[in-house]
Amino acid sequence: MAETELSEKSQAHGAGRAHPGTKEYVRIGVILAVITAAEVATYYVQKDLGAWLRPILFSLSGLKFTLVVLWFMHLRFDSRLYSRFFLIGVCGAVTLYLIVLMTFRVFAR
Amino acid sequence: MAQAAVEHHGGGSEHATSTGLPSTKLAMWLFLASDCLFFGALITSYVLYRGASVQGPFPRDVFDIPYTSVSSFVLLGSSLTMVLAVAAAQRRDLGRMRIWLLATAMLGMTFVGGQVYEFTRFYNEGLSLSKNLFGSTFFVLTGFHGAHVAIGILMLLSLVSFSYADKLPEDAGFPVEMIGLYWHFVDIVWIVIFTVVYLIPTGNPGK
Numbered sequence: 001m002a003e004t005e006l007s008e009k010s011q012a013h014g015a016g017r018a019h020p021g022t023k024e025y026v027r028i029g030v031i032l033a034v035i036t037a038a039e040v041a042t043y044y045v046q047k048d049l050g051a052w053l054r055p056i057l058f059s060l061s062g063l064k065f066t067l068v069v070l071w072f073m074h075l076r077f078d079s080r081l082y083s084r085f086f087l088i089g090v091c092g093a094v095t096l097y098l099i100v101l102m103t104f105r106v107f108a109r
Numbered sequence: 110m111a112q113a114a115v116e117h118h119g120g121g122s123e124h125a126t127s128t129g130l131p132s133t134k135l136a137m138w139l140f141l142a143s144d145c146l147f148f149g150a151l152i153t154s155y156v157l158y159r160g161a162s163v164q165g166p167f168p169r170d171v172f173d174i175p176y177t178s179v180s181s182f183v184l185l186g187s188s189l190t191m192v193l194a195v196a197a198a199q200r201r202d203l204g205r206m207r208i209w210l211l212a213t214a215m216l217g218m219t220f221v222g223g224q225v226y227e228f229t230r231f232y233n234e235g236l237s238l239s240k241n242l243f244g245s246t247f248f249v250l251t252g253f254h255g256a257h258v259a260i261g262i263l264m265l266l267s268l269v270s271f272s273y274a275d276k277l278p279e280d281a282g283f284p285v286e287m288i289g290l291y292w293h294f295v296d297i298v299w300i301v302i303f304t305v306v307y308l309i310p311t312g313n314p315g316k
Binding site: 028032039042046053054057064068071072079100104 | 134146148150152178182185191289301303309310
């Protein structure tokens with residue numbers, strides 16, 4: 001019952017689908033903790049991972065970022081206009097600063 | 110019709126908007142988008158200069174990954190308690206909302222306290238804001254992040270005190286959700302900082 005009320009009420013501000021319930025949030029929290037543990041584990045096997053270290057770390061970090069934004073910040077459930085606003089900032093920042101880093105040949109070091 | 114839409118989507122406290130969405134929430138997302146550029150500039154500066162220091166201490170000399178990992182788990186845990194506070198506020202369960210907000214604030218304070226300890230230890234080991242390029246970019250980046258967390262804690266504690274003073278609007282879910290968005294943003298910035306600053310080794314002699 002409480003979950004149903006939550007869904008109805010939480011839908012109110014987003015103009016989208018109902019927000020998830022407590023169990024779903026806890027499940028996402030556990031997944032985030034497991035990914036973080038995997039990230040920390042890479043520190044102890046850096047040499048073994050070699051050239052794979054950076055792609056693995058960026059993938060894990062990107063996965064965590066996406067899970068938090070989609071579930072905890074509700075972008076998966078809210079109006080797409082919010083997503084567009086945020087994506088403009090994220091994509092703008094990534095594009096701008098990748099250009100800066102490439103200009104200074106950071107990736108060639 | 111637009112008014113009706115806003116009352117549905119904005120809890121009745123918002124003015125009519127052409128989008129039918131609360132302007133406050135759109136403004137919050139716009140602010141977070143602009144903050145991406147702000148932190149992007151600081152992270153880029155760190156990446157540009159971290160391998161360029163000619164004298165130590167270097168990252169390898171001062172970083173304590175197990176310690177920072179615990180801090181990361183703490184901040185991640187605070188994101189979970191924050192979303193539970195939002196859910197409680199949206200179903201008007203003020204008791205649980207206060208508990209989760211206080212838990213989030215406590216976890217945030219633990220993180221900031223850990224950061225203060227880390228900064229102090231680094232300083233005692235010879236790393237300062239003006240010691241080398243690594244120190245300058247590291248302290249500015251993580252310091253601004255810590256300041257964001259501290260501001261978030263103040264907002265969380267304000268919410269709790271407003272709640273006890275019965276000064277929250279009838280639909281408490283909205284202000285709690287707005288502060289929740291800010292808090293989660295601080296968490297995702299740390300997700301990037303933890304990877305780029307702490308876990309990815311540098312190419313200089315200090316690693």
